[in-house]
Amino acid sequence: MAKTGSVFVCQQCGHEETKWFGRCSECGSWNSAVESIVSTANSKLKSQKLNVNVTKQVLLAEVKNVQTRRVSTGISELDRVLGGGIVPGQVILIAGEPGIGKSTILLQVADSLGNVQHLLDTSRRVPGTSNKSKAKTEVKDALVMYVSGEESQGQIKIRSERLGVKGENIIIYEETDIDTIIDSINNGNFNNPSVVIIDSIQTMQTGDLSGMAGSVGQVRECARRLVNFAKSTGTPIFIVGHVTKEGTIAGPSVLMHIVDTVLWFEGDRTLSMRLLRAVKNRFGPTDEVGIFTMQNNGLISEKHPEKLFMSKESKLISGSVISVVINGTRPLLVEIQSLINPTKLAIPRRIAQGFDSKKLELLLAVLSRRCGLSIYESDVYVTVMGGISIRNDPSIDLAVCISLASAYFNKAVDKKLVIFGEVGLLGEIREVVLQDKRFKEAKRLGFSKFVTSKNYDYLQKVIKEIFRS
Numbered sequence: 001m002a003k004t005g006s007v008f009v010c011q012q013c014g015h016e017e018t019k020w021f022g023r024c025s026e027c028g029s030w031n032s033a034v035e036s037i038v039s040t041a042n043s044k045l046k047s048q049k050l051n052v053n054v055t056k057q058v059l060l061a062e063v064k065n066v067q068t069r070r071v072s073t074g075i076s077e078l079d080r081v082l083g084g085g086i087v088p089g090q091v092i093l094i095a096g097e098p099g100i101g102k103s104t105i106l107l108q109v110a111d112s113l114g115n116v117q118h119l120l121d122t123s124r125r126v127p128g129t130s131n132k133s134k135a136k137t138e139v140k141d142a143l144v145m146y147v148s149g150e151e152s153q154g155q156i157k158i159r160s161e162r163l164g165v166k167g168e169n170i171i172i173y174e175e176t177d178i179d180t181i182i183d184s185i186n187n188g189n190f191n192n193p194s195v196v197i198i199d200s201i202q203t204m205q206t207g208d209l210s211g212m213a214g215s216v217g218q219v220r221e222c223a224r225r226l227v228n229f230a231k232s233t234g235t236p237i238f239i240v241g242h243v244t245k246e247g248t249i250a251g252p253s254v255l256m257h258i259v260d261t262v263l264w265f266e267g268d269r270t271l272s273m274r275l276l277r278a279v280k281n282r283f284g285p286t287d288e289v290g291i292f293t294m295q296n297n298g299l300i301s302e303k304h305p306e307k308l309f310m311s312k313e314s315k316l317i318s319g320s321v322i323s324v325v326i327n328g329t330r331p332l333l334v335e336i337q338s339l340i341n342p343t344k345l346a347i348p349r350r351i352a353q354g355f356d357s358k359k360l361e362l363l364l365a366v367l368s369r370r371c372g373l374s375i376y377e378s379d380v381y382v383t384v385m386g387g388i389s390i391r392n393d394p395s396i397d398l399a400v401c402i403s404l405a406s407a408y409f410n411k412a413v414d415k416k417l418v419i420f421g422e423v424g425l426l427g428e429i430r431e432v433v434l435q436d437k438r439f440k441e442a443k444r445l446g447f448s449k450f451v452t453s454k455n456y457d458y459l460q461k462v463i464k465e466i467f468r469s
Contacts, residue, residue: 070084073085074109077301081263081281082278082284086195088236090237091226091236091237092237092260092263093255093261093262094238095264097243098242099269100266105276106197110165144170144194148172148199194235196236197240206225220251226239262281267387272293273291273293285328289328289330317412319403320403320406323399324395326395334388335384338380338383340379340407349381355382355383360380367459380404405467409467418450429452429456429458431453
């Protein structure tokens with residue numbers, strides 16, 4: 001007779017427990033078990049087994065190269081991060097802090113995709129066709145199912161009116177049982193939607209587990225069933241994920257491994273700028289960044305991001321310089337501002353915003369030892385304007401050094417001067433990647449003067465020519 005219910009499996013030794021009290025009776029380890037499914041004779045999914053073709057073993061050289069067909073989401077910056085659009089069967093996890101704009105952008109995506117006719121011709125098979133026969137498709141306006149486990153239909157309607165979303169092809173479904181959701185997608189009144197949006201995975205649960213929604217076992221199992229459904233039917237699925245107070249995606253780490261794409265929303269909720277980064281992407285690059293501005297009518301793709309990161313002040317002020325950084329494959333012009341002030345403390349302050357504070361300490365040591373700037377007895381403040389964070393691009397080193405020197409000598413730098421380059425411990429200026437692309441972008445925006453490794457070898461020469469001449 002089949003055993004029903006749930007067991008707990010120790011992650012250290014694999015021993016099964018029917019009840020869990022915090023310590024494994026086999027190995028004695030603490031807090032190492034997660035809820036797991038046993039044989040489920042009465043499982044809701046037993047009658048919903050998906051037809052998955054068994055593939056044979058083949059040589060890699062014999063595998064045919066199939067071109068992945070993408071469909072635009074209608075949001076240019078989101079398409080940039082995804083690598084050109086969504087593909088059939090892709091599972092996309094979008095995470096970020098509360099109020100950052102996850103539900104907003106997904107409702108905009110639903111509206112955009114709902115207006116696309118014949119969205120994915122390979123996404124869903126028409127019932128009645130065999131697995132061996134060529135998949136037939138239905139030519140009609142795409143339906144997008146928005147499954148809400150957090151908000152009511154009325155709350156979503158209020159947001160849609162604010163965003164100007166009519167929602168004629170958007171199905172709003174309030175449900176938290178993952179098995180009922182999958183059954184409704186296949187056999188409901190609006191069957192075969194082209195795209196499914198789950199908001200959020202932490203509110204979903206299955207009756208095959210005894211744990212509450214949001215637990216490790218529930219999140220893992222619900223995500224696994226959604227991925228299996230997406231891969232077997234070719235339906236793209238967007239999943240919203242919560243974050244913990246430490247700033248990581250809530251739930252087990254396997255959640256990030258089983259999905260195809262993980263997108264991360266970041267930005268200060270007090271500012272209008274939002275950044276969308278691809279942490280993982282099986283169908284595209286992971287170094288692209290989408291830039292949005294939050295407005296009353298939703299998230300708007302920013303076509304001219306340099307306006308967000310550069311000051312409109314025309315007056316020359318000391319401590320301000322312009323640099324070019326690379327975010328993904330996109331060059332961005334940013335403004336670096338520095339302030340040096342005599343300290344009244346035993347240990348001077350070193351504060352950096354949008355820039356690595358340890359790298360700031362290193363550059364201050366280079367300026368003091370190689371260039372003779374006595375900054376070690378002063379408070380130093382450096383910020384990258386616009387709220388953008390630059391951590392892994394060494395090309396900003398030279399701009400930070402010149403900005404500090406400008407604040408130290410209280411002499412302004414020419415507004416038409418663009419500075420970028422890596423600075424070594426010897427004070428040498430090194431070439432950075434995609435240097436020609438940076439030049440091209442700066443010239444396109446009207447900048448004509450440059451300080452780089454092409455015209456200067458050492459930081460001391462730059463400071464002497466600009467400030468001591």
